[in-house]
Amino acid sequence: MKRFVLLVVSAVLLVGGGDVSASAVNDQKLMAKKPAKLLSAYGLFKDKSARNPGPALLRYELNNPLFTDYAEKIRYIYIPQSAGPAKLTTHDEPLSFPVGSVLVKTFAYPVSFQQKNSSLRFIETRLLIHKSDGWVAYPYVWNEEQNEAKLKVAGKRLQIPVIWEDRASQIIEYAVPNMNQCKGCHASRDKQITPIGPKIRNLNRLDAAGIENQINILKRKGYLSVQFPEIENLPKVPDPFDERAGSLRERARSYLDGNCAHCHAPGKPADTSGLYLNYEEERDVHWGIDKPPVAAGRGAGGLKVAIKPGQPDQSILYYRMNSVDPGIMMPELGRSLIHQEGLKLIEEFIKSLD
Amino acid sequence: MGICANYVRKLFGSVSGRTVALLGAFLVVIFYVPIAMAETVIKVDAGANAQEELQEALILVESGQTIELGEGIFVLSDGLSLDVDNVTVRGQGMDKTILSFRDQKGGSEGLLVTSDQVILQDFAVEDSKGDAIKSKGVDGIAMINLRVEWTDGPKSTNGAYGLYPVQSKNVFIHGCVAIGASDAGIYVGQSDRIIVANSRGEFNVAGLEIENSYNADVFDNVLTRNTGGLLVFDLPNLPQQGGHNVRFFRNKSFNNDTPNFAPEGNIVGIVPRGTGMIVMANENVEIFENEFYENDTMNIVVASYVDDFDDENYQPTPRKIHIHHNKFGKSGLDPDTGEFGAIVRETLGTPVPDIVWDGVLPLMDYFVFGQDEEHKLAIHDNIHLDGVRPFGNANLIMHVIAPIFHKAHYDMSPYQKSYPPLPPVEVIIRGKNAMELVQ
Known part of the structure; x- marks a missing residue:
């Protein structure tokens, strides 16, 4: 009324x-x-x-x-x-x-x-x-x-x-x-x-x-x-692809926030995995550092952790971004192509970690 | 009903709420029911346009309605999803109504349910690219007489889970069949109040697994030709952990002889070919009146979490595991050659004892205090074959720290004790005991 x-x-x-x-x-x-x-x-x-x-x-x-x-x-x-x-x-x-x-x-x-x-x-x-x-x-x-x-x-x-x-x-x-x-x-x-x-x-x-x-x-x-x-x-996240906008880490976390955190955050659809990629997550294991998969199945690609510092090719995160197979790729919805620029950003970011 | 009452309220603005409700109910009885009866079943048949028709039905269906699937093969190109409460999806039988995802282009599961009080029954999901049927975060999910299968047999490219309720309450799985999952055929994770009964798992890595869950009854199931039959795990760094109160009874886990085909990196990849059951971490697990036989590595192993972890709230060693009145047959003659199987063979010899404990404890307990009596394994009244050791403690800590001092222990007397039986689990779906759905 x-x-x-x-x-x-x-x-x-x-x-x-x-x-x-x-x-x-x-x-x-x-x-x-x-x-x-x-x-x-x-x-x-x-x-x-x-x-x-x-x-x-x-x-x-x-x-x-x-x-x-x-x-x-x-x-x-x-x-x-x-x-x-x-x-x-x-x-x-x-x-x-x-x-x-x-x-x-x-x-x-x-x-x-x-x-x-x-x-x-x-x-x-x-x-x-x-x-x-x-x-x-x-x-x-x-x-x-x-x-x-x-x-x-x-x-x-x-x-x-x-x-x-x-x-x-x-x-x-x-x-x-x-x-x-x-x-x-x-x-x-x-x-x-x-x-x-x-x-x-x-x-x-x-x-x-x-x-x-x-x-x-x-x-x-x-x-x-x-x-x-x-x-x-007011808070601000950097444009992931504008090098002047923030550090590599900030830009990579901003990218992951925009592309993953709608599911990968506490209380969200993919929280069953314990992998939280929202910008504010600070616990290393939860945003992927040396974190083993839970229910990834073949999505893990034979790799043991989401992010292996220094080694993108040993990181499930990178592997799944680099795939277009529906049983492997992440995000699950919204793409059929690989985001080359995003992949490169995450590759550099993982390489920079120790 | 709500709309109808609102309409009445508009017509008779000044009448009291109760009168309106009564009048509303009256109108519903007169006009609404016959129409509703005619509409409660939505039929969808297999055909060229199955994807759109079935998904549209799953979106437009209203609470209380049933979607009835016709006989035949539904060829689907994308994952399906249901997000309406209190809906039944029913086929003509697990071998007659087949949802085939062989040509799936998108979506990480066959069918995803995110609404409460849903009943799925009498159909099959085949060859989904990811998991076959998943429910996430729901209260009340029944999976009855379903079949989930990867039809090319065991392959590491098969989807991970067959039936996959996760973060759900009141989970009921009955009379189902799961074949070929590259992780677990039937997997219930991070859930509470669970029954899995009268179901069958074959040619999966794990036949049936309960993980990070509370209050589960698993009974009258048959697990055969998997890598491992029954698993109850608890893993760190998850929203729900501290798995407890799980009963396994009257199950048969035998001849689990499929080599592990899990994609590398998955925790289930540790399961040795020929394992009847693994209990990992967890508290209060009661295993009784089951039969375990012809499992080449071992019948039951009770173990701690194997990997490094960074989680101070996590309890990696199992506590209060109660194993009684089971029947054990010939097993443990040819352990898997992988890491886990090899260490079992090395520490305990063959034939491997029927019940294996890894012997891992927090280091202070192991070296100084000993295990708390309240947490110890309890083992009694099981039937073993002559000449087979009923129990072996692999003593893995010493095996790792100082191999030359390592010795396995076969003395069962410290564990010949009992715990009170765990209470039965009651699963409520649509306000009723779920067992009524199958009687």
Whole structure:
């Protein structure tokens, strides 16, 4: 009932502000029990091809994004005007977004990686919606014509042709996750769906254009309270591939945090292994040093420990990052290729340990 | 029900909550039940679109409903998952409804269950790239008359675990078959309140393993042609450790003759070919009325954790292991040539005694104080073949520290004692004793 009043109020506010256009976000559709069949029904974007975000969407980047087969990711936050700002939780948890918020993420490939600015082919757009009884995750898959994205609850396998920077071409076996697989990573400690990326330490960085710190932009938009702490007082993880951003160790741990810790952290789906790769884990054995495997099966590759200091080729961590066999590779979901740059970073990091 | 009551509440805003509830229940009886009855079973058949249809059913199914799988082979390309509470997935029999993952491209298990009060029964999962059927962090999981199998036989490239409940409460495994796992065919880890019964493990590295778990009853199972039959382990540095209160009774573990094919680096790689049972670490394990025979290395070994560890909360030596009224047949004549088997042969000779203890204790206890009487092995009323030593203490500490002074001990008299029987385990699924599901 309260929510209904809020919706009415926000609708009135919108009318009052003369801001009602074809692109107004349809909060009612977002909050409905069942998902819309088409992405366009939510009114998040001005156009059917979702190239132009509505005014309420704010684009953001992360310091240590998950690798997903070199796909470009375009991320937006939406918070309804009436819902108030997101709140700071602990540093290792995502911001607390109010009910009504939506995180939008589109996965796309350029026609060719040779031209950075060549037009993007959208593959899928995932919505994380904070409904009144918790977050839900909906994957929408784009059509060939790029003018319609349809809900696919059971996921989908796609063959995506790509041309790499060195002109080599390849077909990527792209897997759109099903709704359960979304939760496989997006699971909180109490087994509910939750955002992963927008932790304050991941958001604390310049925007995509490289002009302004995202925290300030979020504040100006009203998505963070003006009373939010100053940037200097907020934690930050380094961009793993920017050597000026942090030490090798910090960058490697940042990479592992972004790519592994959604499962490999206490209370998360892979905590059964006792391997915790979250940024704040300080116990050597738990972040992998000389740690024997528990249930890795052939994923261990005949190796005895997760990280053997100085010896990447004796480290299960490196071995599993360097595989595309579903019974071996890590992460389990989200990639069919090896992340060469990430592998190199971890190789150097393990070599540096003694 | 909830939605219906809300609807009524909207219509009769001023009526008291109780009246609304009653009215709601009334409406449910009139309108809801017949429709619900018609919808409670969702049928899915094997066919070209099996992956999408079955996964979609597993996502859209509602609490209280059953997914019924038709006869035939479901060819699947990705791991399946279920995250809705109180759902039954039922096939037409473990040899009739087959989920085949031979062409699996993604996902690290065949079927993953993350919701509570789920019953899986009467189907098979074959050739998954990783584990076959896993439940993680659930309360109430029943696996009944299932078969999990890697159909090319024992291979180190097979998935690790067949049936794999982990971090779960109220686990019930009954009438299942597990074949070819490169770790354990049936494996229950970091769980509490467990029954594994009437099941069979063949051609796995470990037939049936209980690890880092509390309160388990393992009975009437048959383990044969594995590397090792029954295992109860406790490992360090895990969210749940300190395994205790595990009973093994009326099981048969015999002719476990498959050479160890675990991928190197896995703890189960230590299991010697021809082991009836291994107890490693743990406290309060009761082993009774089982039969062990034709195991080339040994029938039972009670041992401490073998590797280095960095965990001050971990207890690496087994305590209060109670072995009684078992029947032992011919075994221990040809120990495995691997590290563990070789040391057993070297320290104890052949035929290896029926019950082997590694003799490892914390060093102060070993050299100064002796083992606390309250922790000692208790062994009585077992049946052994004539001419076979019933018991041997391999005395491994001396074997490592000063081999020339090493001597094994065969005197069982310090351990001829008893502990009170452990209480039976009751597993509750959907509010009822789980044994009712199979009666």
